[in-house]
Amino acid sequence: MSKKEILKMTVVWLKNLIILLAVPIFFTFVFGTVYSKTFVEQIPTVIVDQDNSSISRSIIKQFDESEGFKIVKYVDSENELKELIKRKKAYAGLVIPKDFQKNMKEMNAPKTLFIVDQTNLVIGNNAFAYGSEILNTLNAGVQMKVLEAKGMNLYSAKKTITSMSFVQRVIYDPQISYMKYLMFGIIGVMIQQTFLEVLAPMLIEDKKKLMNIKFKSKDGLKHLGKVIGRILFVSVCTIIQFAICFYIVGKYFNLPIRGIVLYDCILLLIFILNLIAVCFVFAAIFKEVLPCVQICLFLSVPAILTCGYVWPDFMMPKGLYNIVNMIWPLGSFINPLRNINMKGANFEAILPYVNMGLRYTAVWLPLGVGLYILRIALDKFLQNKKLNKAKAAEVSA
Incomplete structure (x- = not known):
């Protein structure tokens, strides 16, 4: 050779x-x-606060303090919010309608609109998880305050709100990590x-x-x-x-x-x-x-x-x-x-x-x-x- x-x-x-x-x-x-970061955090978020009430500001504060979201802009309309999501300037948005606090106090079941860009499943699923946790917690707290304001004592208000509860448990991968899902x-x-x-x-x-x-x-x-x-x-x-x-x-x-x-x-x-x-x-x-x-x-x-x-x-x-x-x-x-x-x-x-x-x-x-x-x-x-x-x-x- x-x-x-x-x-x-x-x-x-x-x-x-x-x-x-x-x-x-x-x-x-x-x-x-x-994929080393376990959690998807600081998701860019836009806020539309058409009520500007103490309750709406309380909701926004919870989003602002959450590790999952980062408020990048406040806008005046839902269309502006959607435009920012379309241009990838944000991936989630919260719309609080006008007279939200008033309707809450009158027990008219007002609704917030939580919008998520689901073109990326990882961002979308995590945003939904963070948002649902915040809004469900706030919903229970606000309802208790409303019931107390109407004269119901604290114990009865708690019993009314927690008449049914559930516990969820994610096993094997509670962090919903992309690393653990894909790496094998x-x-x-x-x-x-x-x-x-x-x-x-x-x-x-x-x-x-x-x-x-x-x-x-x-x-x-x-x-x-x-x-x-x-x-x-x-x-x-x-x-x-x-x-x-x-x-x-x-x-x-x-x-x-x-x-x-x-x-x-x-x-x-x-x-x-x-x-x-x-x-x-x-x-x-x-x-x-x-x-x-x-x-x-x-x-x-x-x-x-x-x-x-x-x-x-x-x-x-x-x-x-x-x-x-x-x-x-x-x-x-x-x-x-x-x-x-x-x-x-x-x-x-x-x-x-x-x-x-x-x-x-x-x-x-x-x-x-x-x-x-x-x-x-x-x-x-x-x-x-x-x-x-x-x-x-x-x-x-």
């Missing part, structure tokens, strides 16, 4: 190591930093993309070399050993990648890791087998590396959006979830990964996903390897046919 070939091979392996280890670690820090899926997608973008091109290049080698020959067996070695190399790097990324999000970004680590490892090993199968299928289909890499890059978005991670599987059309997960394996990895680490789920809870991943391997790994071998045989046949035709043309000439 010449120095030029050794240098070229060294560059390729360094590039693969960077893709498998450095890139995922870098982006784990990037995404962790982006992001780690899964990074594993998927780096694995495919390294191993599939390797197998395509090996396919070209195997075309010119007899499988049963010494060179053929030697090269098959190299193929297996490359698969093991990528798999080991992926396990290291997973361990480092999990350590980073747990240590530096407080992502909950409550489950038994062995369950995470089982899911990862099954997912690696799934991805090996996908790589063989892609290597059989694609003749060149570039289109293969392009399709691998494209697949991350539809994979995570259809696997039941972002949108719940029970809301999908009947049977679609199972079809998606028989075509693509991401869901059988990231869905139970989140359940294990956020809920501390036991093995029974993840067993359906383990079975799904094993079924995927049982179907797609033999199929992928078979297609890969068939493609090599077909390409070799076509190449020999072309060579024989060229030789025949030379002889006849």
Whole structure:
């Protein structure tokens, strides 16, 4: 092997190591930093106070003192408020109508209008949560004062207001954190993309070399050993990648890791087998590396959006979830990964996903390897046919 070939091979392996280890670690820090704030706070808010009463000022004061909102402007009309929201100068607005205090005292059930920009679900949902909490608390307090002003004693007023109460409890993620919701899926997608973008091109290049080698020959067996070695190399790097990324999000970004680590490892090993199968299928289909890499890059978005991670599987059309997960394996990895680490789920809870991943391997790994071998045989046949035709043309000439 010449120095030029050794240098070229060294560059390729360094590039693969960077893709498998450095890139995922870098982006784990990037995404962790982006989503590191637990709460969405200081949401820009506009106020329309058409009443200008002591009660309306009290309501505005509660919004102003809340960590969730930041009052950026006071305007005179609802249309002005909506225009500011449309121009992204604010994301929430409160309208207190004229004669609000008067109607409150007369028990006419006046209404405030709380407007939220829901084009961003994270901002919208948090704004609704903060606003509802403030307004419900104020509503009870104002009603008590009105009842007291009408001559009802404090105890009776409290009994009237609290005749029915409810308690809500958000478990596992009470902060409604975007980090905890997304990060397990992001780690899964990074594993998927780096694995495919390294191993599939390797197998395509090996396919070209195997075309010119007899499988049963010494060179053929030697090269098959190299193929297996490359698969093991990528798999080991992926396990290291997973361990480092999990350590980073747990240590530096407080992502909950409550489950038994062995369950995470089982899911990862099954997912690696799934991805090996996908790589063989892609290597059989694609003749060149570039289109293969392009399709691998494209697949991350539809994979995570259809696997039941972002949108719940029970809301999908009947049977679609199972079809998606028989075509693509991401869901059988990231869905139970989140359940294990956020809920501390036991093995029974993840067993359906383990079975799904094993079924995927049982179907797609033999199929992928078979297609890969068939493609090599077909390409070799076509190449020999072309060579024989060229030789025949030379002889006849």
